[in-house]
Structures are given as C-alpha cells and as structure tokens.
Amino acid sequence: MIPAAFDYHAPNTLAEAMALLARYGEAAKVLSGGQSLLPLLKLRLGYADHLVDIGRVPGLEYIKEEDGYLKIGGATREVALERSDLIRSKYPILLDTALVIADPLVRNRATVGGNLAHGDPGNDHPATMLALGAEVVATSPKGERTIPIEKFFTGLFTTALKPDEILTAIKVPIPASRSGGAYVKLERKVGDLATAATAAQVTLGKNGEVERAGIGLTNAGPTPIKATQAENYLQGKKPDDTAITEAARLAAQATAPTVDRRGSVEYKREMARVLTARALTQAVQWAGGH
Amino acid sequence: MVPQTIAEVGGMGHSIKRKEDPRLIRGKGTYVDDIQLPGMVYMDIVRSPFAHAKIKSINSENALKVPGVLAVITGETLAQYNLHWMPTLMSDTQMVLPTEKVMYQAQEVAAVIASDRYAAADGVEAVEVEYDPLPVVVDPFKALQPDAPVLRTDKEGKKDNHIFHWEAGDNEGTNRAIDEADVVVKQDIYLPRIHVASIETCGCIADFDRVMGKLTVYMTTQAPHAVRTVFALVAGHVGLSEEKIRIISPDIGGGFGGKVPVYPGYVIAVAASVVLGKPIKWIEDRIENLQADSFARDYHITAELAAKKDGTMTGLRIKTLADHGYTDAAANPSKFPAGMFSICTGSYDFKHAFAEVDGVYTNKPPGGIAYRCSFRVTEAVHAIERMTDVLAHELKMDAADLRLKNFIPADKFPYKSALGWEYDSGNYHGALEKAMQKIGYAGLRKEQAEKRKAGELMGIGISSFTEIVGAGPSKHFDILGLKMFDSCEIRIHPTGKAIARFGTKSQGQGHETTYAQIIAEELGIPAAHIEIEEGDTDTAPYGLGTYASRSTPTAGAAGAMAARKIREKAKKIAAHLLEVAEGDLEWEPGKFSVKGAPQKAKTIQEIVFAAYTNHPPGMEPGLEAVSYYDPPNLTFPFGSYICVVDLDRGTGEVKIRRFVAVDDCGNIINPMIVDGQIHGGLTMGMAPALLEEISYDENGNVQGGSFMDYLLPTAVETPQWETDKTVTPSPHHPFGAKGVGESATVGAPPAIANAIVDALAHLEVRHIDIPITPEKVWKILKEKGVAL
Amino acid sequence: MAEHKIRVTVNGTAHEAEVESRLLLVHLIRDVLRFTGTHIGCDTTHCGACTVLLDGEPIKSCTVLAVQADGRQLMTVEGLEKDGQLHPIQEGFWEKHGLQCGYCTPGMMMTAYALLQQNGNPSEDEIRQAISGNLCRCTGYMNIVKSIRYAAEKLP
Ligand SMILES: Cc1cc2nc3c(=O)[nH]c(=O)nc-3n(C[C@H](O)[C@H](O)[C@H](O)COP(=O)(O)OP(=O)(O)OC[C@H]3O[C@@H](n4cnc5c(N)ncnc54)[C@H](O)[C@@H]3O)c2cc1C
Ligand code: FES
C-alpha cells in the first residue's frame, strides 16, 4: 500500500520545525517514529500535505532524573526505555509498558511522545502516564506550556496539542520511596493493541496504607481512562485483597469500551476489572507491601 | 529406516542440507516481485466497498489524468474480447471484471495500468464508481430460504442459491445403526473461513510478445501446467494457443493451497499485456490477499455418532452446509465437490456411515481451497475427532481408551472404509500408544484430577487422525478433465551428473533436495550432482502441481520410476561392458557387479559415460527417461497428537503447555525436512484453533481482513513442538512414502480444541467452536460460575 | 511533489538517488537500488519481511520513508556474507533448516543479526521475543530458534 503524495521536511532545529508547523498549520503533521502515522498514510486512512520530521532535531531523546522529575524527551524511542538502567531499576511500570508495545522492530522506531500525541486510546503509554501523574511539555513558537496528563487526551485520536505545538518532553514526578507500579495487558498476540490493560502505580505510607494510587486504563473508552474513583477509594486503605477487589470493580465501572474483534463490551469491562486487580497486586508488591 | 546409501550419495533417509538454501539465505531467491522486465508497467485494482451492488457507472476520466496512468480496464473492456467471465475449477463461472454487479466486498471492479506502483495506486483512488446497493446474503442457512434473493442472476433459470448436493455412504444402514444404538451424540460444529496467508502474496508479470505472439507469465502458482491449459481454454478464442503460452513459477513464498486458483488479477494482467503490448506487473497487497483471494473451510457441520454402551462405535452421520461465496471456485478434483470429506470416518472401524454436503452461494469471495491440507480433510478430521471426545464424555470413558477400542486394527489393512476408501496401511494403536508414553498420559490425568480439586483448569486433548493424500488415481481424479498424474523427466549427462524436471512446484517444501535424494537412492548418483527443475512449462513435463501433499506420492513416485527406467538401460550397458548376461548382474546403489565376482563391477558413472561413448550396438545412445505416474491409490498418512493446556480463569486465555505429535508418513526421504514440515503444519493447525478467522457482518463487510485482525501466530504464541514418528510404509508407493506436508495442520486443531473442552468437561462443557478465543472461554467460565 | 536527492550507504557502499517524498524505504531498496533480498509481506507493519538494519538497528523498512534514511547506513541480507564467507547466522539457518519458502528469511536473519550484536548468548525465550515482529508461515519457528542458537554458539 502506498501513501498519497506529500512534502517532506527535515528541520535540523526545534525552531525550524516549529516554523514549518506554523507555516503549514493543519496541512502539516509531525513525523516522529512514524509507526502510527505512516501506516495510516499508507492505508490512505489519513492524509497530510506536509510531514515535518523531528527525527533530526537534536535534544529530544533522553531519559533522566532532574528537578524532582523523571524527564523523557519527546522523541525518545521505546527501545531506549527498554535499555535504560534507570527505567529498569526504578520504573518497572515503564519497562512493563515498553515491552508490550507492538514488537521489537516497531519499538526501535516508535517514540514515547508519538505514543501519547497520537491520542489513540489503544496505545499503552497513556494509561501508564495517567497512573504516574505525568505532565506533557508542549513547545510552540509562543513558548513552552505544561499540560497535566489528565487534561491531555481530549477525544478519540485528539489531544490538547495545537497544530503548531511539538510534544518535547514528558515529566513524571519521581515517586516517593515505597512506591511501585505495574502494567498488565491482555493482548491476542504480540503486536496487537490491548483487549484491555491496566497501569497501576502505588505509594505506600508508613503503616502500609495506600498514600497515593494511580490507575490508568487502556482501550476502555474513546480516550485513555483515569480510574479516579478507584484511586480515591484506595487512598488510606490497606491494599489487601478485599480493597484491591473493590478498587478493581470501581475501575471497571469507569470504562466505556466498544465492541470489536477483541471482544464484547461485557468482556472488556470484566477484563479491566481482572487486570486492574492483577496490576494493583503487582504494584503493591513492588512497593514493598505484601 | 536405515539409509541404504552412504552419506556422500545422500539417498533416502539422510538429513542432507537443502539444495535451495544457498540462494535463499543470501537473498538471491527470485520471487515474482523481484523480476523487472524492460518496459514493464504496473497494475493496481479498484475494489468494491459493497458486498452486493449494481454498478451504475465507472468513470475513469480523473484517473487517466493522474500522471503516469496509462489505461483503465473495466469489465466492458474485457467484454469486447469475451474475457469478462472465466470458468472455475468446479465448472462454475467467475467474473474477471464485472459488467453489471459486484457480488462481494473487495471484488475487482476495474484495473489501472500505470508507469509505476505509486501512480497506479493514485489512479485507483481516482477512479469513480457509482453503485446501487442490493440486498446482501451472508448467512448460508438464510440463503437457502425460499424468500432469499437469488444471487446468481447471470444464470438463466436459476431460482435459488443452492449449488450442489453431494453424498456418500449408506443412508439406510446408518439410520438403522443410529436407531438401534445404545447412545447417540449429536453436535453442531462450525469451521470458519480462514486464509492461508502465505507471507508472499499473489502476483504475476504478464509479458505478451507481439512479434512472436508468445505470452510468458511469471506467476505465483502451485500448478503452472494446469494454469497454462486453463489460459489456453479461456483465451483460445482470442488467439492464445497453448504452445504460445509459457508459465513460469519462480521461487514461491509459501502456497498452502492459496496459489492454486487462477485469480481475476492474473487474467486482467494477461489481457492488459495483450492489449498494451507491454509487460504488466501485478502484485496484490496483503489486504487484497486476505479479502479477495480464495478462502478455506466455512463448513457448517452437524454430526451424529452412534455407539454401544461399551463404547464400540456403530454409525456416523454427518450433514454439512458449505458456504462457497458467490461462485463455486473450490480447488477440488472435478468429481469431488466436497473434496475428500468422506474421510470423515477417520481412524475408526465403522460399519455404517453417511455423509452429505450441500453447497450454497452467498455474497462472499469464492474459494474452498485447502489451508495446508488435502481437500476438506481438516473439516472431516475435526468433525470425527471432536465427536469422539463428545462420545467419550457422554459415556464417561477416557478419550484414549475410546480411541484404542475403535481403531482399525493394524492387521485389517488394506482397509475398506464405510465411505468407500481403501486405506493403504496403518498402525493407529502404535502411534497413540507412543504419544501417550512420550507425554506421560497417566500422570497427566492424575495431575488434572488434583488440579481440579484445587480449582485449576487443565485439559488434555487427543487427536488420532487419518489423512488422505496424493491425488490421485486417474480413474477418479481429474481437474477440468486433466487426470491427476504427475511426472518426471531425467537426463543423465555423460560425466555422471543429472538434471531432472518435474510437473510439480515447490513453495518451500524442499523439492530440489528431496527429489534429488529419491533419484540418488535409485541410481547411486550423489544428490549433490542432481539438479532439480520445476515450474517452467516450456521445459518441465506436464504435471498437475503441488498441493494436497501430492508431490511425494505422485511426482516423487514418477522420479523413482523414471530413475528405474534409467537403471534398466544402465544394466544393459553394464552387461555389455562386463561381457556378461544381464541376469548375472547385481545392483547396489551406485554400481552393477557380477554375481559371485564382486570385483568385476561398473559404477553408474562408468556406465553413464559409456552410454555416450561406447553404447552397445543396436541400442540408442544417451541416457534419459520420462515417467508419468498414475498412482494406483491414494496414501493415508496418520498420527496421534496429544496436547496439554492450562486455562486462565481470569481472562480465559489458553496456554499450550505441551504438545506431542507422533506422525507416520511411511518411509521418509529426509527426516530433517519432514520434521520441519510438521513444525510448520502444527503451527498452522494451532492458528485456526486459537487465533484466525475471517467473518462478515450482516452487510457483508469483511471482518479480520488485514494483519491487524487476522492473527498469524508469532514465535511467542507458538509453543515448542515435541515430534516423534512411527514408520508404516505405503505398500503401493514405489518407495513406501506417503505425503506429510499437511498432516499436522489437519491433526492439530482437534487436539487443541479437545484439550480446552477437556479442561472444562467437569463443568458439562461438550463443545466449543474454533477459534477458541479467550472471550469464548471466559464466557463459559462465567456461565458456569468459575470465572475469577 | 517534492523530489529529494539522498545518499545512503548500503552494505558499506554509498548510493545516491532522486526520490519522491513518499517513497518507502523498502521500495528504494528493492525497486531502485535492486537489493531484492528484502521482501514485502503486508501493508500494516506486521510481518517483518522488510526488516533491514538502519544505523545498526533492525526496523521495518516498509514503515520508514526513503528520505528518512538520507545520510544513514543500511544493511540488508546481501551484506551478511563477507569475502565469500557465509555469516554464522546464514550457516545456522542452512544447518538447522531454519527456512522453507525463504520469504521471511532475510528479515528474520537481519533481526537475528541485531539480536546477537546486543546479546551474544540469548535464551530460547529471548530469541522468541526478539523475532516476534517477524512472521513466518512455514517453519513454526522452532528451527529458526535453533538456527539463531547455532549462530550464537559460533560467533566469537
Ligand atoms: C504493528 C504495530 C503494532 C503496534 N502496537 C502497539 C501497541 O501494542 N501499543 C501501543 O501503544 N502502540 C502500538 N503501536 C503504535 C506505536 O507504538 C506507535 O509508533 C506510536 O503509538 C506512535 O509513535 P510514533 O513515534 O511512531 O509516532 P508517529 O507515527 O510519528 O506519530 C503519531 C501521531 O502523533 C503525532 N506526533 C508524534 N510525535 C509528536 C510530537 N513529538 N509532537 C506532536 N505530535 C507528534 C504525529 O503527528 C501523528 O499524528 C503499534 C504500531 C504498529 C505498527
Ligand atoms: S512489509 Fe510487512 S512489516 Fe514491512
């Protein structure tokens, strides 16, 4: 399959990239890893007159802790997460996520920024970032602004990014000690989007009670879902089986899935519940709970 | 079998490395899309978004304005040459391009010819077609109701959507057996549409040379000669005559049955090349491949199995509705509209059986091809192997015991089945017992009982299948009248090397290696010195091609027979050289020696040289032979598979913990290749059992028509296969071999389905249709109150 | 639309080409530069038949634009053999019957090549994960795993 014709631009600086976006407006699209955009163009399900490739813009690929945040450059590839010692040792939830996205070849190109910017509720990083309480840094000729992740996903395949904005970084508050997270995904096979998946990030207090819980759900509605009720419910509770079961039930209530080849509405809901329980149990274990 | 030849010769039984690999591992294979001819242009196809619609108009104006677009071909263009319809292998008719209406979503509507792929794709997007949607018939049961719209309005007088009725066996006797039985179990079983999805899609380059009047078509076909004849029959009236048609089937990236049919795309490309006088390349993309090429299966089966209280099976009745799409384009031998479905009595000794199949038209793409299996054998095996487990469940008998009780005993071969086949050889007890031992059957049953107490779901499934391959004896088997023999032509060069050509076509099976080994076995010439060629109709002897595991049983046999003719002549030459009578000579691989005086001998190489330099007076010089082998019977490979699964009570996911496969394909040419064929077959058996399905919504929109939803297993979903074998040679095959490429695809699905049902048997679950997805399992868990 | 003059190095040799913005890297490799060992098996980035190394990393060349490879290093199956000497991965696939139709094989071998650069001694499970973006319809993967293990043992 072959995309319709377009113009390709390879800016060498962020300023140039932003200028191109400003010039072409809606007719332009950012090209990052291209692993979502190019398939869409090839199937002619999507069209763009101009592609602005940010692959040659320096300074967008990094993973580092700084100023109380884990900072991930917008064009950081999934494979970099997989290989990062920092991620491997301190952010198991991000390692879990990277490892179940697409397949290893796609992950060599696909970027974390693209995964969020695509606004696909089936993508895996949105849930993780919701659970972690991340912030998205958007840069435009007017400057930089920070968007809390729960305000980022505005609809199916739409985000709070403006046409002239580039997602330049993701900021994750460094979790307190006694924190742990997990991402559990049900997929039909490698390379498939989730039938259902849950990201859970938990911080435990002195007495083993839940100080903070973050729960994000993948492919459970038109946008990635933050299971706020379940999070609130857990707050201050001992994360035992009863509490986890109830939180999982509340999380499932927050879903609004649609039927497709991956399953019925009922199945997807129930899987959100089952996987939330599993993710929470693992997260609590990582956090040093039972 | 102990090899009779030394390793350097590499005859039967040696795991020699494949002769095709040196080019393939270097990326130097030549697949159709690798070929570029001077002046070649590209074709791309406009397809219907509707499953059933009148075509009101096709407007090519904008397409012709796209830079690089040279022509747009429609049904009207082809109608000028009366090429808009073509016959199918089952003597039905199929549109090449429509002039009135489309009959399935993704049907070819027009073709764009352009200077390159990109322009052709742009042209396709620019063709404007106006449709008038018509009522869609998706459900084959509804298709048969009196008020269903008649789909084939092109057929004069056709008043319904029924295609054919086929039956075999003894209806009355079976009725009686069922009436008189202690127990009868009955079950509906559906085998959904699936697609072979070889990693290389289909395509061709049609190159019509106006000066010579010769058409050369490089194409992805498993049966080049049959295609040549079909082209001559279809296009004879426009001056294409068979000697002026050359079909070349280059390296093929997997076939599995999907590259047997003649698809409209090929024919349009040929027509376009004739009209434009340029070579035309057409390569379908994956979505076209999945949505428009021939499908497999789509059998709605109702089976009844009768037995005595002690488990003795007494009667089998199977009724099937076959959804063929809008035309019967099944790739079956002409007299077998339901293929070899009558192998459905399987490995069991039935006195009475009756099977019937009705074919139905619907608004779906045509097909009814194999999916790495001999014609409809998977459907038959799935039915009988599932029913055997349903019966075991009903009688509360162990599934292995029930099988062992009913197997055709080894001493009853050749065995005449209730549905009329003569099974050549078998040892079913031997295969199942070996599989049970290897997997530790008794121990697993104990473990299962304990797990059940603990609330864990584990299942053990058996499948003891009998295949029927190697079509076939000319008395019964033909395709469009062409008898299903196969052929080999061997030429021995003066220095003792050889070239052999065959009427078949490898798509990965390794013919260049195994055929050389067959000849090496017969003549003692090292396999390394024997070139094998297939797939060029200008040079190869006529044959019916490679599918349905027929290559070894037919062309392989032809290879041995041709080699034996050469050996006969070699013997005469040896007698002349050694100055003895032929009767005084003894053969061992590679030489003739004088009985009782082994030092007086001539090697095959010496004899061959003499055939060109010193042939006996009165004898023709040279050394070559041809054999057209018409097999006396089919061959009946078999095996027993045992699968162990664990189910996730939360998600319904199925994990295959172990899978033991004991296969028997008679004498083995190359054990390494046979093992590889079985690994591949098992994986293609697992795929439809757990993952693959193409279905349609009520408007005839295809579901699962790309790799996003048509789920080919990766290395991660595929378990480690544990293979083993027994060897029961075929008594009628020249070297005792049977086919093997497809046994595992046939045998694996019921083993997996049986294991999953077995994991749930204590909850009174009897059957689940494949593919057994996590959701299907979960629904049962929920219904039975055991979901987490 | 816009044409770009690009320069790519394939298996150590520099090539120049004038390409349309939308030209897919796989078509540059196959149709323009004529390295036909790299194949195409799908349109949705699932099969991996098109796998090549881009600056040393295995990627699906059907989902990268040719212009994106400007100034970069490509390695295709044709680059595995050095001085008439098969690469141990090629030997492994031949010895262990890691291919049947051979269509997935070049992509599979390129993925394996990159895996062994990263991890000289991968376990069966690691191999299966690593090749999970490459579909094979013929072999059932078992002998592919063995082929890669063979190469791992042979490589220094
Ligand atoms: C076979 C296959 C399987 C997949 N499976 C999964 C899966 O299981 N889970 C999963 O999460 N994903 C999956 N993906 C998607 C993959 O991870 C995508 O690559 C990813 O979602 C998008 O990242 P990208 O860098 O490729 O973005 P691109 O494709 O380059 O861009 C995607 C969209 O985001 C915009 N965009 C990208 N980067 C920026 C930026 N920095 N600023 C502003 N806008 C930007 C683009 O304009 C475009 O609209 C799969 C993809 C494939 C091909
Ligand atoms: S061609 Fe299938 S992934 Fe590239």
Ligand code: FES
């Ligand atoms: S060898 Fe045929 S697809 Fe892998």
